[in-house]
Amino acid sequence: MKICSQLEVSRRQLLQMGLVTTAATLVPTGVESLFPPESLAQGQDPLPSWNDGAAKQAILNFVRVTTSSSSGHFVPAAERLACFDQDGTTWVEQPIYTQVVYCLNRVPDLVKAKPELANEEPFKTVMSGDRAAMAKLPTPDLYEILGATLTGMTVDTFHDRVQQWITTARDPRWRRLYTELAYQPMLEVMSYFRANGFRTYFVTGGGQDFVRAYCEKVYGVPLEQVVGTMGGGITFGYDAMGNPILTKDPMLLLNDDNAGKPEGIHLMIGRIPHAAFGNSIGDREMLEDTKSGYGERLAMLLLHDDKDREYAYGPVLGLPDSKVGTFTQALYDEAKAKGWPVISMKRDWKRIFAFET
Amino acid sequence: MKICSQLEVSRRQLLQMGLVTTAATLVPTGVESLFPPESLAQGQDPLPSWNDGAAKQAILNFVRVTTSSSSGHFVPAAERLACFDQDGTTWVEQPIYTQVVYCLNRVPDLVKAKPELANEEPFKTVMSGDRAAMAKLPTPDLYEILGATLTGMTVDTFHDRVQQWITTARDPRWRRLYTELAYQPMLEVMSYFRANGFRTYFVTGGGQDFVRAYCEKVYGVPLEQVVGTMGGGITFGYDAMGNPILTKDPMLLLNDDNAGKPEGIHLMIGRIPHAAFGNSIGDREMLEDTKSGYGERLAMLLLHDDKDREYAYGPVLGLPDSKVGTFTQALYDEAKAKGWPVISMKRDWKRIFAFET
Numbered sequence: 065m066k067i068c069s070q071l072e073v074s075r076r077q078l079l080q081m082g083l084v085t086t087a088a089t090l091v092p093t094g095v096e097s098l099f100p101p102e103s104l105a106q107g108q109d110p111l112p113s114w115n116d117g118a119a120k121q122a123i124l125n126f127v128r129v130t131t132s133s134s135s136g137h138f139v140p141a142a143e144r145l146a147c148f149d150q151d152g153t154t155w156v157e158q159p160i161y162t163q164v165v166y167c168l169n170r171v172p173d174l175v176k177a178k179p180e181l182a183n184e185e186p187f188k189t190v191m192s193g194d195r196a197a198m199a200k201l202p203t204p205d206l207y208e209i210l211g212a213t214l215t216g217m218t219v220d221t222f223h224d225r226v227q228q229w230i231t232t233a234r235d236p237r238w239r240r241l242y243t244e245l246a247y248q249p250m251l252e253v254m255s256y257f258r259a260n261g262f263r264t265y266f267v268t269g270g271g272q273d274f275v276r277a278y279c280e281k282v283y284g285v286p287l288e289q290v291v292g293t294m295g296g297g298i299t300f301g302y303d304a305m306g307n308p309i310l311t312k313d314p315m316l317l318l319n320d321d322n323a324g325k326p327e328g329i330h331l332m333i334g335r336i337p338h339a340a341f342g343n344s345i346g347d348r349e350m351l352e353d354t355k356s357g358y359g360e361r362l363a364m365l366l367l368h369d370d371k372d373r374e375y376a377y378g379p380v381l382g383l384p385d386s387k388v389g390t391f392t393q394a395l396y397d398e399a400k401a402k403g404w405p406v407i408s409m410k411r412d413w414k415r416i417f418a419f420e421t
Numbered sequence: 422m423k424i425c426s427q428l429e430v431s432r433r434q435l436l437q438m439g440l441v442t443t444a445a446t447l448v449p450t451g452v453e454s455l456f457p458p459e460s461l462a463q464g465q466d467p468l469p470s471w472n473d474g475a476a477k478q479a480i481l482n483f484v485r486v487t488t489s490s491s492s493g494h495f496v497p498a499a500e501r502l503a504c505f506d507q508d509g510t511t512w513v514e515q516p517i518y519t520q521v522v523y524c525l526n527r528v529p530d531l532v533k534a535k536p537e538l539a540n541e542e543p544f545k546t547v548m549s550g551d552r553a554a555m556a557k558l559p560t561p562d563l564y565e566i567l568g569a570t571l572t573g574m575t576v577d578t579f580h581d582r583v584q585q586w587i588t589t590a591r592d593p594r595w596r597r598l599y600t601e602l603a604y605q606p607m608l609e610v611m612s613y614f615r616a617n618g619f620r621t622y623f624v625t626g627g628g629q630d631f632v633r634a635y636c637e638k639v640y641g642v643p644l645e646q647v648v649g650t651m652g653g654g655i656t657f658g659y660d661a662m663g664n665p666i667l668t669k670d671p672m673l674l675l676n677d678d679n680a681g682k683p684e685g686i687h688l689m690i691g692r693i694p695h696a697a698f699g700n701s702i703g704d705r706e707m708l709e710d711t712k713s714g715y716g717e718r719l720a721m722l723l724l725h726d727d728k729d730r731e732y733a734y735g736p737v738l739g740l741p742d743s744k745v746g747t748f749t750q751a752l753y754d755e756a757k758a759k760g761w762p763v764i765s766m767k768r769d770w771k772r773i774f775a776f777e778t
Contacts, residue, residue: 286499288689300681300706308713310687326657330667332645332689353657
């Protein structure tokens, strides 16, 4: 996910966007119970939501050989690093990225604060609720909405707003909090890596500060382990009382997608990861970079081929094309040629969400 | 330290620059023995190179109250974060920043690779060894030297070059490796913080990739805990064999000095530190930001007032003025007014370097 590709959604997707609702009442998130404890009893299956198969075996094998001193592929604890794309890899990204839904949901409050916007495009169209008209908004107008809702406030204000939204807004299909749409099998993988001394990082096209508002509670990933798009620059200054404040400004520091992912990993971490998980062409360079490192490395892709339980999109293998989370045949062919295991959501995952019985 | 202020050295300092020598033979660094083990025996003084006094007590008190659950100022382990400026705070920065010495020392190799540079300014002047002429090089020429020696190669090549240099080049005054000029009292502080569950970060105007070449061995700071100036952008690409490579490019992403320090801390970490140490006006905003956080916070400044054992510069308190590591009276007054303890190198430190007997 990147700010640009967020805007390359189809009109159909923008139409579906209008279906999004925000729950009026604050409900307990319950997200802390989403992931299992970091240590596992001997003999316990660390990946109970996975069916047996090549994908599950690839993960188990990788962790075994990199943490066993006798394997010849042992990785010292300080270097154990696993990177995860977020949208479409660890939670649902269809029909539209959660962060874009947040931006659209923010428009009413924006207009409340600046009533003159009610008669200005593109805010007028978003306020009208006219889905067909919203679907026709040109890309620069969508950029304006992202800029207006993601920048121009202190980092604390932004953090509070996202946290308030993410604990109340619900996806229209499942009527669940967006954080409940985290993939249980991937939460298990992240816990399994951590239980084996790996630090788990997000490397996401999503906004860094957006993801930081929930990554610890939902995914067990600490704030400092989010490498994201720095869509807003950060400016130091003082408030009216002379207290230091940090403000989010419209300036693109790093577009953390495609080549931006390994670039961001170098800037923020300075090490090549030993394992990386993605699901789209935006993750290709991160996976290539991961495999370029010395010794045993794991690069995996998640294929969304389960229309009934989640979504099915490609266009790989004849699946419907999608501008969100595009998985091309060329990426698939590269994965096959280079030995990157592809996870089939349909075949490899016993269950997708924690709330499934 | 920042790329800009590196260039604001006086002509006198540029003259002294020429004194720098590079040892011809590789010598063992011995740096790993510079810092004590991370756990301390009960009752052992964690800061043996410090004289008793307000500065030492401030550090001991801060760690005690933030790690004691009954103090009312307890900080959970995940949030324990201490940030350290590097140049002039944890190692010698006079008469000129070590990284600039590296850049000047690189020029002969640069000319060897591109012989046409031998007749081009500013390289011609650097090659001449004419210190007076070098001292007169205008700022854009110095920028050209920094750009030519810090960018235009892969991150791996740069890392190897710095590592080779830093394990052989010697400071002209002490005839010691630059890494041996790390301040023993500050190495003790960093170890003491880590032994108490704090993660220690560098927040330095120095180049991020430069510092990463030695920070683990010399300071016990892992690569991913360096927030530095990103003076070169990072570009992902492929080599002739089709293997992924990351190249350093001339593009300023973040000038990690002054306001850039808290901005960089937010971008790279996302938390306000609980403790921060600096020594110059470039650290002011980091210290202000640190103290703006909720609860107990520690902000400290090191004053270089020991001409005999190291250097003395200000211009605070009538010490000689310096463009490198400037400590103004205004900064001193702010420290006194806000209760930031000022460390006197002369009074507070029993010894400065590990090699002192």
